[in-house]
Amino acid sequence: MPNSLTEAQVEQFWNDGYVTPFDCLTTDEAAECRRKLEEFEASVDGPIDEYIRIKCHLAFKWLEDIAHHPKILDAVEDLIGPDILLYLSTFWFKDAKDGKFVSWHQDSAYYGLDPHDVITLWLAFTDATPENGCMKVLPGSHKWPDQQHVETYDENNLLSRGQTIAGLNEDDAVLMPLKAGQFSMHHERQLHASGPNVTDDRRMGMSFTFMPTRVKCVLDRRSATLVRGTDEFKNWDYDPKPRHDLDPVCMETIQHWIRAYADPDVPQEAVRG
Template structure:
């Protein structure tokens, strides 16, 4: 797991504390969205997330799952685990294709504006009875990005529902800015290393129930997490990370940013090519 720069369990607090970051929510100002509706833009600005957006048909769902099954088998054989496939678009051409997929990018563009960067890709795969929870957290706590104009797309590889520990959101919590968290120890069986306690003080949890091939999109400031998967079913999702092109990345994270819409006039993001291996 330690080989992933965008994997949230990597301890980055000391380096992040030295960066000046603007961590307040910037609402979408898109007035003429191409795929989303104006009502969905309003919902995102109010709640901090959208869910249940169909991207892939049944045949594409099968192809995505079969690809991940093969990839997971290879990673485990090499000594990794179901959480260690991270910064995957820099290593695997098929993941790069998913990160830059026109149907996904078009939805993100409706939220972030004309110039969009895709910089992160990480499989969060909860095996049956794996016993690990993803504690309540904000993505922005782990990322050296500023200002806070970033979203995560969660692509369901498998169906995700309460039985197999779907992700949960606290609607509207992105309006509270950067929250206080505590370190999370290994004894807590937490995939991450931060925990925000008493999340209900910010609102009621909402299940991000998805069918395979659907996505949800959430703000980097939205409070979210998931329980341990105690079921007999796997729950795999591919997180795809995007930001507006005027966002600045510290700690050399700009090296993994791909221009997926518009342009990057500043040249800050290095726009790496598609990997050849798969």
């Protein structure tokens, strides 16, 4: 075991459903990530999530390297053991005052993963603050029963279906601010959300969904990337590995999953009994 987390931090993750913050990239490295992502956006003349929204680590070789960063994988290993798959990764960008938000939801509601020993790690490329819409969580909510999600398709909601747990009491919500280069981790069943960015600069970060190799998808057979250890269970196909940035094979995999996640006919797990 790497022991990059203290026992208290491991305990906090399983008791409260989240643990934060952890240092990973230097400020310069985080700024370089931002520069490269904005360079891509300039080349396509539009926001990145119109092109690359799911399994984003496949789009850029340098990002796949970050997904293997020892500080990230050591922390994840301390929570779920040494055999680790990366299922999804998503960009979460909010432009200055663009009104975008993320409604209260559980990542688990749509993934169909079993068991739920799954971690969402959120890495900040810019500072994430209460003012620019950092994430917030409801501590302990990963132990609540599965929640109903209403699909609003609100255009300001960064979630692809605008899935929302309505009528929540937010009094106990905890904000998870991060400095550029830091990450937080939350449990796949944790209720979380984020408000709008009311500042004059972008808020930029991305999430990685890590799981032990024993986890399977109960909806159908899907693909993931083995990022550490060995896979004795073979529950997953393997994603292609980017040979270079914007590798066409990887870009086709990304487009396939963007279509699938927005398609109401593709099986999604709305509520688990």
